Each structure stands twice: as C-alpha cells, then as structure tokens.
Amino acid sequence: MKRIIFIVEDEQHCTDRIVEFLKPYQSKIDLYWFDSVERAKKEWENRSPDIVFLDVRIGDRTGFELLAEISLTDFCLIFTTSFEQYALDAFRFSALDYLLKPIDREEFEKALNRAFEKLDHQQLKERLGVLLGHLSQVPSSKKISLPFQGGFIFLDIQDVLRCEADSNYTHLFTVEGKKYTVSKTLKYYELLLQDFGFFRIHNSHLINLRYVNEYSKTGYVTLSTQLILEVSSRRKEAFSKAMGLFLNG
Amino acid sequence: MLMNFCISLIFLFYFDGLIQENLLTGFDSLDLNPTHLSIQDSVIIDQRNDFIKQRLFENPQDSSLLEFAQETLVFSHLLNYAKGALMSNDRLGLIYQYTFSNPFKALDSYFQALSIAEENPELSDLQWGIKGNVGLIYYEQEEYGKSLKLFQEVAANSRESELTALLNIGNIYGAIHQNDSAIYYFEKALLFQELHSNPVQLANLYSNLSLIYVQEQDSVNALDMAQRSLNLVDSLDINFVKPTAFANAAMAYLLIGALDQSEELAIRSLKISQQQGNIFVQKVAWGTLSDIYAAKGNYKQGLQAFQEFSLLKDSLNNQNRRVEINRRQMAFDFEKEHDQAMAEIERQKLQRIYTLGIAVLVGLILMAIGYIYKKRRDTRTEISEAKSRVLIFETELKLLRTQMNPHFIFNSLNSIGDYILKYDPESAQDYLSKFGKLMRMLLENSSKDEISLQEDLEFLDLYLQIESRRQPYKFSYSIEVDDKLDVTNVLVPPMLLQPFVENCIWHAFPEKNKMGKIEISFKMEEDTLHCAIEDNGVGRSRGQVSGTHQSMGSAITESRLRILNQRLGWDGKLQIIDKPFNSGTQVEISLPLILAF
Numbered sequence: 133m134k135r136i137i138f139i140v141e142d143e144q145h146c147t148d149r150i151v152e153f154l155k156p157y158q159s160k161i162d163l164y165w166f167d168s169v170e171r172a173k174k175e176w177e178n179r180s181p182d183i184v185f186l187d188v189r190i191g192d193r194t195g196f197e198l199l200a201e202i203s204l205t206d207f208c209l210i211f212t213t214s215f216e217q218y219a220l221d222a223f224r225f226s227a228l229d230y231l232l233k234p235i236d237r238e239e240f241e242k243a244l245n246r247a248f249e250k251l252d253h254q255q256l257k258e259r260l261g262v263l264l265g266h267l268s269q270v271p272s273s274k275k276i277s278l279p280f281q282g283g284f285i286f287l288d289i290q291d292v293l294r295c296e297a298d299s300n301y302t303h304l305f306t307v308e309g310k311k312y313t314v315s316k317t318l319k320y321y322e323l324l325l326q327d328f329g330f331f332r333i334h335n336s337h338l339i340n341l342r343y344v345n346e347y348s349k350t351g352y353v354t355l356s357t358q359l360i361l362e363v364s365s366r367r368k369e370a371f372s373k374a375m376g377l378f379l380n381g
Numbered sequence: 382m383l384m385n386f387c388i389s390l391i392f393l394f395y396f397d398g399l400i401q402e403n404l405l406t407g408f409d410s411l412d413l414n415p416t417h418l419s420i421q422d423s424v425i426i427d428q429r430n431d432f433i434k435q436r437l438f439e440n441p442q443d444s445s446l447l448e449f450a451q452e453t454l455v456f457s458h459l460l461n462y463a464k465g466a467l468m469s470n471d472r473l474g475l476i477y478q479y480t481f482s483n484p485f486k487a488l489d490s491y492f493q494a495l496s497i498a499e500e501n502p503e504l505s506d507l508q509w510g511i512k513g514n515v516g517l518i519y520y521e522q523e524e525y526g527k528s529l530k531l532f533q534e535v536a537a538n539s540r541e542s543e544l545t546a547l548l549n550i551g552n553i554y555g556a557i558h559q560n561d562s563a564i565y566y567f568e569k570a571l572l573f574q575e576l577h578s579n580p581v582q583l584a585n586l587y588s589n590l591s592l593i594y595v596q597e598q599d600s601v602n603a604l605d606m607a608q609r610s611l612n613l614v615d616s617l618d619i620n621f622v623k624p625t626a627f628a629n630a631a632m633a634y635l636l637i638g639a640l641d642q643s644e645e646l647a648i649r650s651l652k653i654s655q656q657q658g659n660i661f662v663q664k665v666a667w668g669t670l671s672d673i674y675a676a677k678g679n680y681k682q683g684l685q686a687f688q689e690f691s692l693l694k695d696s697l698n699n700q701n702r703r704v705e706i707n708r709r710q711m712a713f714d715f716e717k718e719h720d721q722a723m724a725e726i727e728r729q730k731l732q733r734i735y736t737l738g739i740a741v742l743v744g745l746i747l748m749a750i751g752y753i754y755k756k757r758r759d760t761r762t763e764i765s766e767a768k769s770r771v772l773i774f775e776t777e778l779k780l781l782r783t784q785m786n787p788h789f790i791f792n793s794l795n796s797i798g799d800y801i802l803k804y805d806p807e808s809a810q811d812y813l814s815k816f817g818k819l820m821r822m823l824l825e826n827s828s829k830d831e832i833s834l835q836e837d838l839e840f841l842d843l844y845l846q847i848e849s850r851r852q853p854y855k856f857s858y859s860i861e862v863d864d865k866l867d868v869t870n871v872l873v874p875p876m877l878l879q880p881f882v883e884n885c886i887w888h889a890f891p892e893k894n895k896m897g898k899i900e901i902s903f904k905m906e907e908d909t910l911h912c913a914i915e916d917n918g919v920g921r922s923r924g925q926v927s928g929t930h931q932s933m934g935s936a937i938t939e940s941r942l943r944i945l946n947q948r949l950g951w952d953g954k955l956q957i958i959d960k961p962f963n964s965g966t967q968v969e970i971s972l973p974l975i976l977a978f
Binding site: 235319364367 | 811
C-alpha cells in the first residue's frame with residue numbers, strides 16, 4: 133500500500149526541493165501538494181494522509197491553523213520552517229519533527245525514515261496539544277513531551293523539579309519523585325526551560341526556582357525535597373539575581 | 382490808657398518760603414509698612430514731613446496730624462534716618478505749638494530735633510529754623526531775654542532765616558517796650574525783597590509795626606500799617622494772620638478813636654481766635670474790647686470784657702505755673718517714650734539678628750542640600766557615563782560582529798555561484814543547505830556576547846567543511862582540543878577565529894597543485910586559553926599581494942579584542958607570526974579562560 137504524502141507549502145521552490153528529495157521513493161508514495169491552507173483542508177478528509185510536510189507560514193495563515201481545523205487522525209507530521217524561533221521552541225516541547233529550510237538532504241532522509249517506521253506519529257494528538265499550548269498567547273499550564281520507552285510522556289512543566297546532566301543524556305526529576313532520562317543535552321533543556329523559571333546553577337544542574345526552599349550564601353540551595361545542590365561559584369551572582377526576579381514576579 | 386499791649390506773633394516761623402508745590406493729596410500715598418522698611422522709605426519720610434508742614438499751614442486745627450507725625454518719627458528711628466527724625470520732631474513741635482497750644486511739649490520736640498542736629502553735623506543747617514521756633518515759644522512764654530538771644534543767633538548765622546529772626550527781634554523789642562529798637566529791626570526787615578513776595582509775613586510785619594506805632598502813640602503810622610495789614614489779610618484771606626492782624630488794627634483804630642471799626646475788628650479777631658483756640662489772641666482781643674467799651678462809656682460790657690480778659694490772663698499764668706510740672710511730666714513721658722522707642726529699636730535689631738541667623742542657617746542648609754544633590758548627581762552622571770560607555774562598547778562589538786557577516790556571506794555566495802557555474806546542482810543544493818545551517822548559527826551566535834567553545838567549534842567545523850567541499854583538493858584541516866578543556870563549560874566570544882581561518886582559505890594557498898593544511902588548536906594553560914591557527918601557505922607578504930581585502934576580517938578581530946580587553950579588563954593578545962622562508966603564517970590568540978560554571 134502506497135503512503136499518501138501531503139506537502140503544504142506556498143513557495144514553489146521549497147515544494148520542488150522536497151519533491152526532488154522524494155524522487156527515490158516514487159514507487160512507495162502518492163504525492164499531493166497544496167499551496168494554501170484551504171486547499172489542503174479540502175483534500176484532507178478525502179485522502180487522510182500518512183505523512184505531512186507542513187510549512188509554518190502559508191501565505192497569510194499558518195500550518196497550526198490548519199491543524200486546528202482538521203480532525204486529527206494519527207499521521208506523521210513534519211514541519212518545515214525557515215526561522216520562526218517561537219515555533220522551534222514549541223516543536224521541541226512537543227517533540228515534533230521539523231526540518232529547517234533550506235532543507236538538508238541528510239536530515240530529510242532521517243526524518244522520512246522515522247516517518248516510514250511509524251516511529252514518530254504516536255500520540256500525535258497529545259503532542260499537538262502540547263505544541264498548540266506553547267503557541268497559544270493565552271497563559272495556560274504548559275506541558276513538555278518527553279520521548280520515553282518508545283512512546284511519549286507529557287509533563288506539566290511546573291511539575292518538573294530539576295534536570296541533571298549525564299554526558300549526552302539528561303535526567304528529569306518530577307516533584308513526585310519520578311525520573312525520566314532523555315537523550316538530549318542539559319543545554320537543550322536549559323534553553324527550552326529558562327523562560328519557565330528554570331535556572332542552571334551548575335554545569336550538571338538545572339533547577340526549577342519555585343522549588344527552592346533555602347539558599348545559603350556559602351553556595352548551596354535546598355530544594356523542597358530537602359535535596360541540597362551546589363551552586364557553581366560563577367553562577368552565584370546570576371542565581372541571586374534570577375531568584376530575586378523570580379520572587380518579584 | 383491801654384490795658385494791654387499785645388504783640389502779635391510772627392506765625393509759623395519755619396513755614397515761610399517752605400510752602401512747596403508738591404501738594405500731596407492725602408495720607409494714603411505716604412503709608413509705610415513698619416515691618417518692611419527700606420532705605421527708599423526715607424524719601425517717603427521726607428514727603429510725610431513736607432506734607433505735615435503743608436497741612437498745618439492750610440489747616441492748623443487738624444489734630445490728626447499729631448499721630449501722623451509721631452508715626453513718621455517712629456519710622457525715622459526704625460530706619461535710623463536722622464534727618465527724618467529731626468524733621469519729625471520739628472513738625473511735632475509745630476503741631477504741639479500751634480494745634481494743641483502746648484508749648485512745653487513743643488519745646489521737648491524742638492529740643493529733640495536740636496540734639497539730633499548737634500549729633501549730625503551735616504544737619505546743622507536745619508537747627509536755625511528750629512531755634513527760631515524755640516525762640517517763638519520763649520517769646521510766647523515772655524522769656525524775652527532767652528528769645529532775643531536765640532533770634533539774634535539765628536539772624537547772624539542763617540541767611541535764610543535772617544528775615545524772620547529780624548521780625549521777631551522787632552517783636553521782642555516791641556514787647557519790652559523798646560519801640561525804637563523794634564522799629565529799627567522792622568524797618569531793616571522791610572528792606573528784604575523776599576518779604577514782599579511773602580504776604581503772610583508782610584501782613585504780620587505791618588500788623589506788628591502798627592502795634593508798635595500804637596505804643597508810640599503815632600496814630601498816623603499805626604493806622605497806615607494797620608490798613609496795609611488788613612488789606613493784605615482780607616485780599617488774600619490769610620487766616621493765620623487774621624486774629625492778630627484784626628486785634629492790632631483794632632488797637633490802631635482805637636487810638637484814633639474810630640471805636641466802631643475798632644470794636645468790629647476786635648470781635649472778628651476774638652471769633653477767629655476762639656475758633657483757632659488761640660487764648661493769647663483772645664486775651665488781647667478781650668483787652669482791646671474792654672478798652673473800646675470803656676472809651677464808648679459802655680462800662681458794663683467793658684467790665685465783662687475785662688473779666689474775660691483777666692480770666693484768660695490767669696489761665697495763661699496758670700499755664701506758666703504749670704510749666705515746671707508739665708516739663709517734668711513731659712520729661713518723664715519723653716523718657717518713657719524714648720525707652721519704648723529704644724526698646725522697639727532693640728527689638729528690631731534683635732529681630733534683624735534673628736532673621737539674619739535664620740537666613741544664614743537656611744543658606745547653610747540649602748548649601749548642604751545643594752552639595753548633596755550635586756554629589757548624587759555627579760555619582761549618577763558617573764554611573765550613567767559608565768553605562769553609556771558599556772553601551773558604546775556593546776554597540777561597537779555588535780557592529781563589528783555584524784560587519785563580519787556580510788563579508789562572510791558574500792564569500793559563501795561566491796562559492797555557491799561557483800557550483801552553479803560548474804553545473805553541479807546537487808552539490809549546490811547540499812552546499813546551500815549547509816550554508817543555511819551555518820547562517821543560522823551565525824545569526825544566533827552573533828547576537829551573543831559569549832558562546833560555549835563547543836558551539837564555536839561546531840561553527841568552525843561546519844565552516845571548514847563547507848569551504849573544503851567547495852574546493853576539494855585545496856586544503857585539509859584539523860581541529861585539536863586539549864583534553865583538559867571542558868568545551869561545554871568554556872566560554873569564548875563568538876567567531877573570533879573565523880576571520881583568520883577565512884584568510885587562510887582565501888589567501889594562503891594560491892598554488893593549485895599544492896595541498897594546503899590548516900591546523901587549529903585550543904590549549905589550556907592555567908587561566909589562559911590559547912587558540913592557534915597555523916597554515917603552511919605562502920605567508921602574509923605574498924598572500925597580501927594577491928588579496929587586497931586580506932586584513933579586513935583580522936582587523937575586525939583585533940578591534941573586538943581591544944574592546945574586550947578595555948571593557949572586561951582582559952589581557953587578550955593577538956599575535957601573527959610569519960613562519961620562516963614564507964612557509965606559512967601562525968596566528969595566536971590568547972584569552973582569559975572563562976568558565977560558565
């Protein structure tokens with residue numbers, strides 16, 4: 133059975149590039165491309181795609197709007213984007229796949245293979261929920277999707293107590309004492325979470341400031357779980373500042 | 382026989398010639414505020430004194446002038462204005478003398494005025510007018526010796542007051558029945574031109590002369606002089622002179638036996654002097670009337686008039702007896718007033734000292750506040766200057782970083798152009814996506830002050846990958862990192878090395894068949910990070926010949942390093958070493974080792 137692939141993209145040369153990259157797979161796929169949200173939406177019910185390459189910005193609309201308007205079935209979603217930083221963060225939170233333009237052939241191949249192996253379309257609905265939650269202007273409890281045991285786990289960001297580096301892996305600890313290990317660097321989570329009241333106190337530690345119970349000037353924080361962590365001497369000043377900012381709203 | 386010989390007075394000794402044109406309309410314009418006196422107020426005091434004199438002449442019965450004059454005196458004292466005080470005392474004397482018929486109070490005021498004149502030599506010219514007034518009082522008190530002495534002094538010393546002095550000397554001689562001397566002085570006075578322009582004095586003189594001639598029983602001259610004085614008085618309506626002029630004329634008419642005319646004049650004199658409260662003239666008028674009625678044979682009325690005459694004479698004598706008592710009372714009152722005035726002056730002085738003290742205190746406080754304010758402002762200025770310096774540094778740095786971008790971008794676009802020229806769309810495609818990734822990193826990195834060494838290494842690696850792919854057999858590269866360096870923890874300014882790498886690639890290897898080599902290394906030595914870029918190219922001297930824009934990237938790095946040194950107190954160094962025999966170039970950058978954690 134041939135896979136149905138949708139490309140939703142308003143710039144022809146970007147479509148051409150994906151089409152070019154897909155040439156080797158011609159026999160396995162049925163390819164459709166649309167240059168507007170409306171046209172893609174119209175075809176969606178008839179065809180129900182397996183893999184969708186979705187541009188973030190389509191004319192004066194966005195790919196997110198399209199997702200909000202269709203009924204979600206499990207399909208593999210790969211965003212294509214140029215430089216929408218806000219969207220990149222949202223993708224990372226929701227652990228959704230994305231390709232940066234101009235699309236690199238190697239990365240394209242990797243993403244396509246993940247899609248063929250159906251690795252990346254599980255729990256799409258929940259992950260899209262996380263994505264849209266991060267894109268929303270309305271303040272809501274934001275979640276983070278973590279790839280876990282072949283699936284995904286969804287955590288409220290504010291339930292994350294701390295993150296600890298373990299070379300190229302990161303351990304995330306929740307307030308309930310659960311531990312999740314993800315194959316991303318601590319730096320990755322630092323960048324992702326720093327706007328959510330997280331602060332990197334140490335090369336190995338990223339903590340959620342709301343769970344800081346105590347800070348001694350000798351350079352140790354006590355978290356609400358009575359765990360004591362060292363604040364690296366170079367971060368003390370910045371930590372005091374961040375803590376002050378956090379407490380004052 | 383005449384029962385009395387009244388010498389009418391030369392009135393208002395000090396008034397003559399002093400009626401001035403600045404007719405003031407009222408008190409209001411001359412108001413002074415005792416709490417806010419200034420030097421300029423001395424002018425107002427002068428004006429007030431002039432005003433009093435004028436009003437007194439116009440209406441001698443205006444008793445409200447007393448308060449006004451007293452006020453003026455107080456103001457003069459408050460201002461320490463000697464001339465004002467002298468004049469005010471003189472005016473008070475005049476008011477007591479003519480308005481209140483109180484010679485003793487008048488004398489006290491005059492003596493105050495005289496003592497001021499003595500203390501202030503520049504005011505000594507003013508003493509003659511006052512002495513004249515004092516002489517008049519002595520004259521009224523029938524202390525002729527004293528009076529004569531004063532007037533003679535005045536006549537000898539003051540040209541201005543000579544005439545009035547002479548007239549009064551004449552009057553005194555008349556009073557002491559030395560009629561020859563009186564006539565001599567009056568004749569002498571008549572020679573003064575100014576007398577004829579002063580109808581008041583002239584009328585008085587005629588009146589007085591007529592009286593002397595009456596005493597001499599010279600009826601012709603007496604009548605002549607009386608008529609002259611009456612003409613002047615009537616035609617000019619000079620109220621002041623009227624009672625005495627009428628009284629004296631009445632005596633002249635009495636002498637020639639014109640009893641009805643004499644009676645009429647005496648009654649007119651009496652009425653006016655009663656209105657004016659002038660007991661002295663009233664007494665004279667009653668005396669004359671008594672003589673007239675006696676001459677008429679109307680003894681009953683004559684007796685009544687005589688009784689009135691005696692009554693007034695007693696009253697005047699009583700007044701004389703009261704002189705000492707009054708004088709003492711006066712002296713006491715004056716002392717009291719003087720003390721009060723002194724107390725007031727003291728109080729004012731004290732108030733001034735307090736005011737001054739408070740002003741000084743307020744001044745000091747203001748200065749202190751000013752000083753503190755200035756200091757704070759200075760500090761603020763310093764802070765803001767420091768801030769703006771930092772801002773300038775940062776802006777400069779940002780500018781330098783963005784300056785690098787177009788330089789790099791255009792070089793990369795040239796490379797893509799190369800692929801297109803070579804009809805290799807696949808490679809162009811790949812190259813472009815790598816270039817896109819690099820651009821992304823460039824944009825992200827150039828907005829930061831510092832990135833981790835790892836990020837910088839990724840960038841350098843990608844850059845070198847791209848460039849080596851573009852020119853496959855031109856050069857090889859290696860990047861060596863000291864094992865001791867934790868690349869995720871070491872922070873470096875973004876893309877400090879890239880311009881030198883770029884230089885190598887573009888200029889170090891012009892020879893086509895020789896494989897170039899670029900060796901990049903990062904080493905740690907105590908607190909210093911050593912970065913080195915070494916090539917085996919043609920060296921700078923030859924490289925520069927072939928590429929004119931060679932120095933642009935490195936110049937930018939040099940500037941950045943200089944700013945970082947300045948701003949952060951670094952001792953970062955940049956060294957470019959030409960290897961011997963044009964065997965390549967070595968660029969060494971040393972930076973302080975900065976760790977994120």
